[in-house]
Amino acid sequence: MRVFYFTGTGNSLQVARAIGEGGELVSIPLFLREHQIEIGVAIKELASSMAPADAATAIRTNGDTMTGKRIIIKDDAVGLVFPTYYWEVPAIVVEFLEKVKIESDYFFVLTTRGVASVTLKSNLRQIARRNGHCLSYYSQISMPDNFLPLCNMTNQKKRFTASVLAQSIGLRVTDVRARKSNVRGPTAPGFLVSAGSSIIRAFTGGTKPASESFLVDANCTGCGICAKACSAQSIKIVEDMPVFSSTCNDCLACVHLCTTGALHMRKEKTSERYLNPTIKKDDIIEAHSPQRLPVR
Numbered sequence: 001m002r003v004f005y006f007t008g009t010g011n012s013l014q015v016a017r018a019i020g021e022g023g024e025l026v027s028i029p030l031f032l033r034e035h036q037i038e039i040g041v042a043i044k045e046l047a048s049s050m051a052p053a054d055a056a057t058a059i060r061t062n063g064d065t066m067t068g069k070r071i072i073i074k075d076d077a078v079g080l081v082f083p084t085y086y087w088e089v090p091a092i093v094v095e096f097l098e099k100v101k102i103e104s105d106y107f108f109v110l111t112t113r114g115v116a117s118v119t120l121k122s123n124l125r126q127i128a129r130r131n132g133h134c135l136s137y138y139s140q141i142s143m144p145d146n147f148l149p150l151c152n153m154t155n156q157k158k159r160f161t162a163s164v165l166a167q168s169i170g171l172r173v174t175d176v177r178a179r180k181s182n183v184r185g186p187t188a189p190g191f192l193v194s195a196g197s198s199i200i201r202a203f204t205g206g207t208k209p210a211s212e213s214f215l216v217d218a219n220c221t222g223c224g225i226c227a228k229a230c231s232a233q234s235i236k237i238v239e240d241m242p243v244f245s246s247t248c249n250d251c252l253a254c255v256h257l258c259t260t261g262a263l264h265m266r267k268e269k270t271s272e273r274y275l276n277p278t279i280k281k282d283d284i285i286e287a288h289s290p291q292r293l294p295v296r
Contacts, residue, residue: 001020001022001023001024001075001076001077001078001079002020002023002024002026002073002075002077002078002079003016003019003020003023003024003025003026003078003079003080003081004026004027004028004031004073004078004079004080004081004096005025005026005027005028005080005081005082005287006027006028006029006081006082006083006090006092006093006096006231006249006251007081007082007083007251007279007284007287008083008146008231008249008250008251008252008253008256008284009146009251009252009253009256009257009274009275009276009279009284010275010276010278010279010283010284011083011112011143011144011146011276012081012082012083012112013081013276013279013283013284013287014165014169014276014278014279015081015110015112015141015143015169015172016079016081017278018169018170018173019079019081019110019169019172019173019176020079023077027286027287027288028082028092028093028096029092029231029232029233029249029287029288030287030288030290031096032092032095032096032099033233033290034290035071035099070099070100070101071099071100071101072100072101072103073100073101073102073103073104074103074104075104076104076105076106077104077105077106077107077108077176077179078102078104078106078107078108079107079108079109079110079176080093080096080097080108080109080110081109081110081111081112082111082112083111083112083113083251084111084112084113084114084120084140085250086250087118087119087120087123088119088120088123089120089123089124089127090249090250091249091250092231092232092249094127097127097128097131097133098127098131101132102133105136106136106137106179107133107134107135107136107137108135108136108137108138108176109124109135109137109138109139110138110139110140110141110172110176111124111138111139111140111141112140112141112142112143113140113141113142113143113145114142114143114144114145114146114147114151114156115145120140121138124138125183135183136179136181136183137175137176137180137181137182137183138182138183139172139175139182141168141169141172142160142168143160143165143168143276144156144157144159144160144274144276146252146256146274147252148252148255148265148268148269148270149265149266149267149268149269150269151269152269152270152272153270153272153273153274154270154272156274157272157274162277212266213244213248213265213266214244214254214255214263214264214265214266215263215264215265215266216241216242216262216263216264217262217264218262219260219261219262220240220241220242220260220262220263221240221259221260221262222237222239222240222241222242223259223260224237224242225257225258225259225281225285226242226253226254226255226257226258226263227242227254228285228288228289229253229254229257229281229284229285229288229289230251230253230254230288230289231249231251231253231287231288232247232248232249233288233289233290234246234247234248235254242254242263251288252265253284253288255273256273256274256275257273257275257281257284257285258273261273
């Protein structure tokens with residue numbers, strides 16, 4: 001079994017570990033990043049033995065071919081575990097599904113969410129069908145919601161105790177190990193999928209680029225944990241302060257893992273931060289950072 005996961009503050013990683021015990025766990029951000037590196041190396045090797053003019057043509061032609069070629073993932077069972085963002089599949093997971101070809105008799109998807117999404121199943125099935133993936137099992141798992149503009153983390157922690165989470169995750173583990181099928185049931189109409197996501201994004205400021213979504217206060221020490229934890233690897237430390245690019249996967253690892261509480265979201269409801277109690281900061285950094293450096 002191979003389980004591909006995307007996580008921000010550890011909920012999806014906890015589920016992936018439970019589901020994928022005895023199998024292989026693969027971080028989606030690292031998988032995509034390493035695939036891009038492999039393409040770059042292959043193109044350079046191809047061009048190194050050619051004259052400059054021929055190399056330029058070869059790079060254009062073969063670069064497009066290599067970039068567009070689907071990555072084959074073959075195993076007895078293949079799974080995806082990821083959080084729900086704005087009632088939709090996160091953009092980085094959509095990218096993953098567009099770049100891979102899953103060859104398995106059992107393809108399952110587990111999503112973690114704070115609020116039940118009536119549109120996520122429709123959104124997922126549309127993406128899977130468009131990219132030729134045959135879904136065998138799908139389920140949502142209620143877990144603490146780390147989206148600070150909407151959620152009070154103190155209340156979230158009280159609501160989801162360790163025993164409640166263990167029971168909920170355990171039910172899905174049993175289903176997957178039994179190779180249970182679960183893809184039927186009602187789905188939302190297409191227009192509601194896009195409309196619902198757009199409304200939530202507009203209401204919470206999710207349409208703004210990352211550079212306008214976060215604030216840094218005087219408590220920042222320039223330690224760089226936010227940059228290491230960023231799943232998009234788009235935060236740079238300049239003169240001991242984080243600088244955000246426009247690229248963001250919405251995982252919020254940077255905010256929640258900040259050791260001094262110096263990083264904030266606009267309109268956040270609380271200064272309380274969240275990290276899944278079964279997960280360490282190093283686990284998040286290892287899932288996101290190519291350097292895989294320990295925290296300070």
